[in-house]
Amino acid sequence: MLQVYLVRHGETQWNAERRIQGQSDSPLTAKGELQAVQVGERVRTYGITHVIASDLGRTQRTAEIIADACGCGVTLDARLRELDMGILEQRHLDSLSAQEEEWRRLVVNGTPNGRIPEGESMQELSERMHAGLAACLNLPAGSRPLLVSHGIALGCLVSTILGLPAHAERRLRLRNCSISRVDYQESLWLAPGWVVETAGDISHLDTPALDELQR
Numbered sequence: 001m002l003q004v005y006l007v008r009h010g011e012t013q014w015n016a017e018r019r020i021q022g023q024s025d026s027p028l029t030a031k032g033e034l035q036a037v038q039v040g041e042r043v044r045t046y047g048i049t050h051v052i053a054s055d056l057g058r059t060q061r062t063a064e065i066i067a068d069a070c071g072c073g074v075t076l077d078a079r080l081r082e083l084d085m086g087i088l089e090q091r092h093l094d095s096l097s098a099q100e101e102e103w104r105r106l107v108v109n110g111t112p113n114g115r116i117p118e119g120e121s122m123q124e125l126s127e128r129m130h131a132g133l134a135a136c137l138n139l140p141a142g143s144r145p146l147l148v149s150h151g152i153a154l155g156c157l158v159s160t161i162l163g164l165p166a167h168a169e170r171r172l173r174l175r176n177c178s179i180s181r182v183d184y185q186e187s188l189w190l191a192p193g194w195v196v197e198t199a200g201d202i203s204h205l206d207t208p209a210l211d212e213l214q215r
């Protein structure tokens, strides 16, 4: 049975500053680097064969640290990028006008085809994330991939595997460097398809690696 590990990147400067990242980028903080090291320590004995990351800098850096621990390389897949948040990217969450907050809510509340101007809908995000995950089924038999992606992107993937709407990602807490796992179940007796084994596990992060919300 194919097991796929899903890791959100380590904390970044803009995560810490409460700025919207989307497909814009900011570097990992020292805490973010430590979180990635702790993921590496946790998964180094899991037999990971491929580390596949979104092509944004924060996921690439996190993936390099994890891949070093696992002794494998990193490949990039743009389908694993965060939701494109259009004209609100780089903005402080606390600085949005009423109109801007309304645009953000179109996405958060699951308005059909809702998007921030110049951004992407949750449906579009869901389709490309599922395509990125499905690509793992083409890896050689016995592969055990680990994907490094983003908060909304991974939340959307896990929610929709569960049969929930994409915006149900708001009900999942996928913290920086949390680990989730989905398996491709082929048993005829059980429903074939992706199954969520774990979501948002942070038991490998010690206190210095936790963010404010986690303490």
Ligand SMILES: O=C(O)[C@H](O)COP(=O)(O)O
Pocket: 008, 009, 015, 019, 020, 021, 022, 023, 082, 085, 149, 150, 151, 152
């Ligand atoms: O700011 C964002 O884009 C999201 O809320 C979180 O994205 P991230 O997982 O890339 O930090």
